[in-house]
Amino acid sequence: MTYQDRTISQRPIVVIARLKAKPLAAGQLIAALAFAGLALRQGWPVRGDGAGQVIRSILFGDAVATVAMLAAAFAFWTCLRLWRQRDAYIFHDGRRLYRGGTLSWPLDAIRDVVAERNGIGLTSLRLVVDDDSEVTRSLVPLPLLDGSAEAVRGGVLFAAGGMRGVPHGVTVN
Numbered sequence: 001m002t003y004q005d006r007t008i009s010q011r012p013i014v015v016i017a018r019l020k021a022k023p024l025a026a027g028q029l030i031a032a033l034a035f036a037g038l039a040l041r042q043g044w045p046v047r048g049d050g051a052g053q054v055i056r057s058i059l060f061g062d063a064v065a066t067v068a069m070l071a072a073a074f075a076f077w078t079c080l081r082l083w084r085q086r087d088a089y090i091f092h093d094g095r096r097l098y099r100g101g102t103l104s105w106p107l108d109a110i111r112d113v114v115a116e117r118n119g120i121g122l123t124s125l126r127l128v129v130d131d132d133s134e135v136t137r138s139l140v141p142l143p144l145l146d147g148s149a150e151a152v153r154g155g156v157l158f159a160a161g162g163m164r165g166v167p168h169g170v171t172v173n
Helices: 003-009 021-049 051-060 063-084 149-163
Strands: 014-019 090-092 096-099 103-106 110-117 123-129 137-141
Touching: 014 149, 021 051, 021 063, 051 063, 090 149, 096 149, 110 149, 123 149, 137 149
Parallel strands: none
Antiparallel strands: 014 090, 090 096, 096 103, 110 123, 123 137
16 A cells, blocks of 8 residues: 555545546457457467467567557556546545546646647546646546536536635536
8 A cells, every 4th residue: 555545545535527437348348359359360370380489470470560469458458447447537635636546636736627629639628737837737538527527627626626715616696
């Protein structure tokens, strides 16, 4: 157990966003099928020469196919990691906002949550953090988000506003 795990477990956690399960399961399936198909394509011509030759052909055969197999394995691993974190992907503990289990930001440094398109046209929610950089931080891609983007934005801004004393980003009529 790391220091971060012990620290998180001592404070109550508030889940703000979850991930959809179906796209992650489909991503795992597609990546596994792509890996298996590429490996079979690499090893099939030398199947009669023994297991060692098949393994050498898979690993050291066509370089493009080997790189594609590595990409498929990475995609599978990424989808599996997200699958495990899907029930509490974005959460806070009153001090920090966490994305998955890897990234976190202090709540008092968060200024806004915006929706932006990346280079391939995929829209995602991004954090505007109060530091010297002008780069926004990726929070969650909208196609993977289980729920509305407005609810996640409101939850993050409410948590961040609570750190400054008066919650903002929420209007009461």
